[in-house]
Amino acid sequence: MKRKNQRLILLVMAGLAVFGAVLLAMAAMRDQASFFYAPGDVARRGLPLxxxxxxxxxxxxxxxQRHPDGVTIDFTVGDDTAATIPVRFTGITPELFRENSGVVAExxxxxxxxxxxTEILARHDENYMPPRLGPQGDRHETNTLR
Incomplete structure (x- = not known):
């Protein structure tokens, strides 16, 4: 076999190996992917069970509504449509979780x-300021040696 043909075969085999590795990675990632739905999407498309x-x-x-066990809560998520989704979560909620605020639940x-x-993430708008900063803006505390 000529040297040119050997290189061509090697190049094709390497390409197929890379293509196969990409397909395997995509198949593994498909099971880990988490799709995002708004309440209006669920109302139109149905429940993805x-x-x-x-x-x-x-x-x-x-x-x-907080349950007597102290860690389970029920709440309702809505969007700009009239659709809502009842949610139950057991665990510790983020500090920013409250009524009339954005939330992402997995x-x-x-x-x-x-x-x-199984997980709650509180969302905030672009004007978010951490509670410790307050309305005065960024306060730097300096430690000075005397």
């Missing part, structure tokens, strides 16, 4: 329509 998903929207006013839908969240 077969996989873990993320939902996002605003926590409705007056919807947060978990699974139950057949009854309730979303069982």
């Amino acid at each position: 077969d996989r873990a998903v993320r939902i996002g929207g605003m926590v409705r006013q007056g919807s947060i 978990g699974r839908f139950q057949p009854d329509g309730r979303f069982m969240a």
Whole structure:
């Protein structure tokens, strides 16, 4: 076999190996992917019961109900449509989690329509300022040696 043909065969085999590795990586990532839905999307498309998903929207006013165990809460997520999703979460919520604020919840839908969240992420707008800074802006404390 000529040297030119050997290089061509080697190049084709290397290309196929890279292509196969990419396909395997994509197949593995597909199971780990988490799709994002707004309440309006769920109302239009139906409940995705077969996989873990993320939902996002605003926590409705007056919807947060804390259970006696101290770590389980029920609340409702809505968006700019009239659609809402009832959510149950067991765990510690982020500091920014409150009514009329944005939230992203990761978990699974139950057949009854309730979303069982395994993780809650509070969202904020671009004007967010950490509580320790307050309205005066950035305060730097300096340590001086005397």
